[in-house]
Amino acid sequence: MKRQYLWILALLSLVACTGNDDRSDAYGNFETEEVIVSSEIAGKLIRFDIELGDQVTRGQVLGLVDTTQLSLQIKQLNAQKKAVASQKVNLRAQVEVQQEQIKNLKIQQDRVHKLFADRAATQQQVDDVDGQMQVLEKQLQSTNTRFISINSELDVLEAQLAIAEDKLAKCAITSLMDGVVLEKYMELGELAAPGKAVVKLGDLTELDLRVYVSGAQLAAIQLEQQVEVLIDKNKTENESLSGKVSWISSEAEFTPKIIQTKEERVKLVYAVKIRVKNDGRLKIGMPGEVKF
Template sequence: MDNAKILIVAAVLSASCTGNQQAYDASGTFEAVETIISAEATGTIRALDVEEGQLLTAGQAVGYIDSMQLYLKKRQLEAQINAVLSKKPNIAVQLAALQEQLDQAIREQQRIANMVKADAATPKQQDDANAQVAVIKKQIAAQQSNLGISSSSITQETSPLAVQIAQVEDQLAKSRIVNPIAGTVLVKYAEANESTATGKPLYKIADLSTVTLRAYVTGPQFSQLQLNQQVTVLVDDADGNYREYPGTVAWISDKAEFTPKTIQTKDERENLVYAVKINVKNDGLLKIGMYGEVRF
């Protein structure tokens, strides 16, 4: 157990032994959920517009990593798709000749039919005209089928290229540095014009609008606590007095920790303490690492 934790537990034990004179029931330090934002692409950082202490909003663009090679790769893949698609047959053009033959055959069929009615043509001539129309229709259907299969096959050839373009677009998106959560920049790890790699930290951010006081309570105090319980958090001010903040118990450990041996007397038995987390709305004066006390 580190020295800070020892001091916290010592304060808890001291407070628990002073009877009605105690000013607080537990003490601890403030913390927040800290998130390290890392690069999602490899390359040179062209811009990183963040500074320590800066407030950022969720979704705010704060910089980008050089992506010229990815852009050129996308252009190349798009050119390959266009080259493949240029091989697709123009079905309408290739069927135009057969369609013209069909139109002519239908006109001839109608002419023969009229002549048969006027006894100017034989039934065999009409049968031949009907057969000609049927043959041309079958030729058109067969040609349409062949051209459709060829066109579909060529289109399918572009599917792997389209997937590659989607992959490149995802990499391009990851080259843009977008802040994922609202909060305050705590530490900046990188600068513009530096080289970075996927997973390399860029900056650390935390939402300080609500901070958490991590305190330790003894066994008797533990039985008095429950989740969402309202408590009072006390923080020293510049005049030596206390500033009071309303707090809410957000988490209670279900495992006890032994009090460190270094703060016990020879007559003292081993004590158990429990960790609790209390959420406090921050007015801007509460800082990570600052000490606070709790009154139940």
């Protein structure tokens, strides 16, 4: 009986040893890069017809904030621009009239100066015609100065119009990547605000299995290394997938573990990511194993 007991212990020991050789090198969970899309403009969400799990593409419009106020503001600014620009037309007409007046007065001025040289005109006549010329020239100078003021006013309106049009463009909430809608934080009709999260997107075509390895294992791991990834098929079987080491942490970190001894409970490890193509079987948060 004692000998039989010893044989059973030896057999169990052999099975345990065989099982340890087949164990994976590291364990972890699948994750992906997630992007939070936020609103840039405050207003009511008047369009938001996406659902969880929808496939979206980069630049696709996901939602629309109410544009009524901005559209009216742009209309008002365009009307102001038109009104200010019309002032330049009137000023050009004034300039032409003043230039013609100066031209005619110049002829009269030359005649009076010539008569004065021949002693046929008085000094008073010369002073009068010269004074009129100075008045007309100052009027022309003043009119031309008003062009500068109008142009400056138009520049201000152009800047305000550009700001309003930029805000109008930002009313469209667009996707920042190709991916899948993972979370919705708002619903149609709710008030959006700058920086307020609207949706969370993620790329599920490839997922990263984040695992932690010890310093002893690190020497055998290289970037772009092909590895075997295992996921649960059922309670007793695994499925094998092909993965590639895409990232290795350059710094060690402490990872708490539920182990009895203090020495093993906090252990120095390195994070490693294995990129795996997703054929639909992988989900975010799913556990996985890797053999290097």
